Amino acid sequence: MVTFYQFAKSVVKSILTPLYRIEVRGLEHFPKEGGVLLCSNHIDNLDPPVVGITAPRPVSFMAKEELFKVPIFGKMVGNLNAFPVKRGMSDRDAIRKGLKLLKEGHVLGLFPEGTRSKTGEIGKGLAGAGFFALRTDAQVVPCAIVGPYKVFRKLKVVYGSPIDMEELRSRKASAEEVTEVIMSHIRRLKEENS
Known part of the structure; x- marks a missing residue:
């Protein structure tokens, strides 16, 4: 049976792919199973659906809490595997939910x-990405969205190889340092595919 996520993915894909001539690279790097922390740059409100339709596996996103308060739209976002996070503060519920998904x-x-x-x-990444990378055994996959979003102009979504976290985890690197490593991989992907 087709889930709401699969149905929505196929509908959104059929609209956005021709509209932005989306080209996807590096899918061979995406782990076929196990927890994956997928980290991408952020240039447009369309980034979550674009990453969602191009990733080979269903993706759960943290989304700002305000989106879930919008009538109808809030329910739809929840049905697309998103879960709320309070911005500007430490949201323990969102952190627990993220860790649970990865584990x-x-x-x-x-x-x-x-x-x-x-x-x-x-820009500079926040420590949250490093925190999730350190607290789980999930593979960390960098993703670069190479824009801009212009109708009928090519938009690239590039997935990189999983980042080797072994050394960072074994020496108990800080979440900030790990996030910076992740961001450097995203920057490199963007530069190589611009």
């Missing part, structure tokens, strides 16, 4: 910058 072998999608880049340049 159960699901894909958790994050935009480490925490907000959209106004210039398209990749």
Whole structure:
């Protein structure tokens, strides 16, 4: 039976792929099973659906709490595997939910910058991505969205190889340092595919 997620993915894919001429690269790097922390740059409100339709496995995103308060839309976002996070503070419920998803072998999608880049340049990542990478055995997959979003102009979504976390985890690197490593991989992907 087709789930709401699968149905929505096929509908959104049929609209966005031709509209933005989406080209996907690096899917061979995406782990076929096990927990995956998927970290992408953030340039547009369309980033979550674009990553969702191009990733080969269902992705659960943390989404700002306000979205869940919008009538109808809030329920729909919840049905698309998203869960609320309170911005600007430590949200224990969201952290627990994210850790649980990764430990159960699901894909958790994050935009480490925490907000959209106004210039398209990749900014500094927040410590949350590093925290999830350190607290689980999930594979960390960098993703670069190479825009801009212009109708009928090519948009690239590039998935990189999982980042080797062994050394960082074994020496108990800080969450900030791990996030910076993740961001450097995303920057490199973007530069190589611009």
